[in-house]
Every structure is written in C-alpha cells, then in structure tokens.
Amino acid sequence: MVDLQFPDGFIWGVATSAYQIEGSWNEDGRSPSIWDTFAHTPGKTRNGESGDIACDHYHRWPEDLDLMASLGIQAYRFSVSWPRILPNGGKQINEKGLDHYDRLVDGLLARGIRPFLTLYHWELPQTLQDQGGWPERDTVQHFVDLADVVSRRLGDRVHDWITHNEPWCTSMLSHQVGLHAPGWQDWPAALQAAHHVLLSHGLAVPVIRANAPEAEVGIAPNYEPAYPHTNSPEDVQAARIWDGYYIRWFNDPIFGRHYPADMVAYYTQKGYLPHGLDYVQDGDMETIAAPIDFVGVNNYTRQIMSGKVLLDEFQTAAISNPSAEYTEMNWEVYPDGLYDLLNRLHFHYGAPKIYVTENGCSYGDGVDGNGRVHDNRRINYLHQYMAGVNRAIRNGAPVAGYFVWSFMDNYEWSLGYSQRFGIIYVDYQTQKRYPKDSALWYRDVITSNSLKSES
C-alpha cells in the first residue's frame, strides 16, 4: 500500500450548521424558526430534545475556532441562522444577529481559516412558514433578500458561498416524509417546495455575485445513490426511480436539464402532480440553471433498491446489506458510492468544481479516564471515503476540497443528541470539548496532505 497524496492546494475543512450548534435560540433578537416550533412540539423529536442550547457555540465560538486552528483545519463550512439576521423573515435587519457572523468571519480569517458560508440550512423563520413556507412562491423572494443582506455585509471577506444545504431534505424529508420541520406529509406540496428552493438558489446566485464579485457560489445537495439489489428489470427500475426522486429531480435542473421526464411521468401517474407542473413559470428553469462555480457533495451512504419493496411503499424500498458495516445512523459504509458520485458529477453533469461539503459518520464512543475518545471506526470510515475521493481525483474529477461532518458532536435534528458525528466530543452537561482520536488523525492528514497507508 502506498500513501495517497492529494493535489497541492486541496482544502481540508470541517462543517456544522447554525441550529445544530449555536443554541441561544431566543437571544439578541432572534425570532423562532420552523425548527424551534417543531422541536418544541411534543413527540416530534427524540426525548423532546431541541437546539435551545446545543453546543452553546453562539457564546463559545472563539474557543471553538481556537480548537479548529489547533488542528490545522483550513476551512470552516458553517450556516447562518436566517431568523437571527432577518427576524420573522422581514426586511428589517437585526444588527446584533448579523454582527455575530461578522465577528465569526473575522475570527476565522484571523486564525487563517477560510469561511464557507451556507445561507440556508433549514432555519426558515416561523412567520414565513405561517405564510405558506417553501410550497409558497413568495418565500423565494424572502430567501433572495437574505442572500442580499448577508452577501452585502460579508461579501468583502467570504469568498465561498453555498445557497442551500440539501434541497431534498428541505422539500421531501420535510414536506413529504414528514420527519423534519414543518413535518408535513403532502407530495404535491413537497414537489412545489422543491421547485421554490431551486428557484431561490438560481435567483440568489447573481445577487451574491453582484455583492461579492470575487465570490464563488454553489449549492450542496445530498446525494444518496441507489444501486439495484439484483440485475432484474424491477430492481434496476426501482434504483432508477430512487435516483430520480433523490438526485436527478434536483441535479438535472441545477445543471440545465429540466425536471427528468421519467419522473414527471412517474409522479403524474402516482397523483403527486395533480395540476402537472403548473407551478413552473416561464423562465424558471433557466433561472435555476444559473451557472455555478462549484457543486457541494453531501454523501454518507447509499441505498440498495428492490423493485418488490418499491411496489409496497416508496420510503421502504431500500434493503440492507448483511455483509456491510453500518454506522449508528444505520447507514451502510459504502465509500465506492462517493467515488461513483464524484465521477458522475464530473463525467455526466460536467461540474466545474466539486467540494465534498459533508461526509462523516455517527459513532457514540465516549471519553475514557484519560480524556481520550478512541473512535477508530470513524478513522476507518473517513480513511476509506477519502481514499475514494483521491481515486476520483486521479480519474480527473475536479474535487478541490473535503469537509468532515462534523466539527463537533451536535443536535441531529429529530434524533436529538443521540447521534455523535463530531471529531470533537461535546459533553453537553459541561460543554467541555474533547478532541477525539479522529481529530488528531485528521490533523496529520491535513499536515501531510495525504492519507498514510498505515493509518
């Protein structure tokens, strides 16, 4: 085995999102978001847990950035909390909220860490939800207002912008599956939400560029590739449908290919598009296809699809792999999935540049008597996935950086604090941070810009 060297200038980062780490949900003028409402509603999240306190990063950010710097982290992908900046989704800026991100960006730059800013990681102001939320077209302009305000203030210092994190989650997981806020189970509304999220992305891109001419702008969909269980036509078709539902419905429009015709037919036949695509107005598809500088890839696992199961129920179409390792999210460890995706984005979609904006795993290893966390399973996971990235780069995929999800353990949405994705362990009682073995391992990867064969 040989060491795997990464290209010069490859960026090694970590990622988080505001609601998952900040806490201070009602401080300094922040108004409630859909996640405050959802998490405060009994029965919606595990043990009723919310992001009210989370990692208290809103107050502890200097200490957290120091920790990042001590590990040699080169870039930090974070999100802004919409209701901190524009409470209630209005146009009136809450200066205290915006100042927080101003200080955070300065703090990063002072430590030599490059900020990657995500505008939307699921914190829709509740007031906008009350007016219809993402299924309502007016929400698009509200998001563009947010993009304008934030890029005006931070565009002189933030070079890398991500409009949306995981449009599939914002639309389908939240409006069709119902596991995320606002918790709807309504196919037509979910598909309208998807369109408005994509449209708001396309409209925000030129706004960010106008305010920050040097900026690079992209989007970070979640990609869960599907593989057929067997080569039977039913299984192949099931994988194709999952791919259309999860990947192509979002990726095709972003890359100028309109909504995939096979999925339009499938959804129509299922009754999910009762009025067809009447919510798509002239020019929308061109707007959505605004050229981007990069695409972000959020990838953790894959799905194995069986046609038989698909006939029963869409969400249970996946079957498990008895010979594979699974993380504590019950997600299969499948590094070839990321490798395949990077190739697909390069060869099929022609992505100009790719960042792996999220990759990581949940394992609940605790702190031992010496203050150490021996999370060897995470090191193995990261090593395998990074090796896949390296292989894709050698194939020609333009992958420019990689971000571990997550910098620290945090609030895993409806699963509360039950899942630990961090390379930093967080003791939620004391808010003490403990670098896990994976953090120290990652520091060495960054220093050498390579994966050592023995690690």
Ligand code: IFM
């Ligand atoms: O924690 C989430 C994150 O908010 C979005 N991508 C997936 C992560 C793990 O589930």
